[in-house]
Amino acid sequence: xxxxxxxxxxxxxxxxxxxxxxxxxxxxxxxxxxxxxxxxxxxxxxxxxxxxxxxxxxxxxxxxxxxxxxxxxxxxxxxxxxxxxxxxxxxxxxxxxxxxxxxxxxxxxxxxxxxxxxxxxxxxxxxxxxxxxxxxxxxxxxxxxxxxxxxxxxxxxxxxxxxxxxxxxxxxxxxxxxxxxxxxxxxxxxxxxxxxxxxxxxxxxxxxxxxxxxxxxxxxxxxxxxxxxxxxxxxxx
Numbered sequence: 198x199x200x201x202x203x204x205x206x207x208x209x210x211x212x213x214x215x216x217x218x219x220x221x222x223x224x225x226x227x228x229x230x231x232x233x234x235x236x237x238x239x240x241x242x243x244x245x246x247x248x249x250x251x252x253x254x255x256x257x258x259x260x261x262x263x264x265x266x267x268x269x270x271x272x273x274x275x276x277x278x279x280x281x282x283x284x285x286x287x288x289x290x291x292x293x294x295x296x297x298x299x300x301x302x303x304x305x306x307x308x309x310x311x312x313x314x315x316x317x318x319x320x321x322x323x324x325x326x327x328x329x330x331x332x333x334x335x336x337x338x339x340x341x342x343x344x345x346x347x348x349x350x351x352x353x354x355x356x357x358x359x360x361x362x363x364x365x366x367x368x369x370x371x372x373x374x375x376x377x378x379x380x381x382x383x384x385x386x387x388x389x390x391x392x393x394x395x396x397x398x399x400x401x402x403x404x405x406x407x408x409x410x411x412x413x414x415x416x417x418x419x420x421x422x423x424x425x426x427x428x429x430x431x432x433x434x
Contacts, residue, residue, distance in 0.1 A: 249403075252322035252330065255290060255347075258282035267309035268344070274306075275299045281347075288345040293356055296348050300362040303335060303346065311335040311344065314363035317370060319377045321403045327351050329379060333359070333366075350379065358384040376401035395425070 258264065258280055268289060272278045275295050281288040291299040303311040316334040327349040336343050350356055358381045360367045370381045371390040378399035381387055389396065398405055 249324050250322065251324045252320070255279070255281035255288065256283055258287075265308075265342070267303070267306060267342075270306055270308060271299060271302055274302045286343070286345065288347055290347045290349070293348045293350055293354060296346075297357045297359060297362065299346060300333070300359045303344070304362055308340075310337045310339040312338055312363075314359070314365045314369070317366050317373060319373045319379055319401075321377060321401065323403050325349075327354075329377060331356060331373065331379060352378075353380060355380045355382045357382055358387075360384060375399070378402065393425075395428075
């Protein structure tokens, strides 16, 4: 059959639309999700715990550091004294058995004249055999210089009180005893200063439970006061 002369020719665009669409290329496969770490026996991933710190280092002074005269005389007077210099601050580390001897020298030596104990505190490092650092911050009102004296101490090791050298150490030693349980000997009034007398444990030790002492852990402080009152009444009866 001949083409109809009356029918207009088909435009190229329409002819292209009548053709079937070309197939799309296949989509790239998605990357597989990363494998999760194997779960521990309890169902949770095992994360190794970091080792507890063993205390800050005591960096020795550099070879070209000028050692103050009062430190040199202390080393001659108290054997076993070691030095540390950090950010321009001197620390003398003395044996626990000679703490009163070292304190007396630092107070009385003319080149030292440390007549004021401005602070006395402690830090706790349980992994160490000598777990406590007891730190004395000293100041000379005559020479206007400062030094730190440090003693490393085991948990139940006795440490002589320096209240006979600096009277300001009285309440400071009581606070360190109250918070850390440091066994000061020869103190004129060694008792708690912040916590109640019947408080259990020493709150600033790193192994002290965050929830407080177990049998006295109560949500309402009134309940604790009632328990304390009941004990007192039982003692009276």
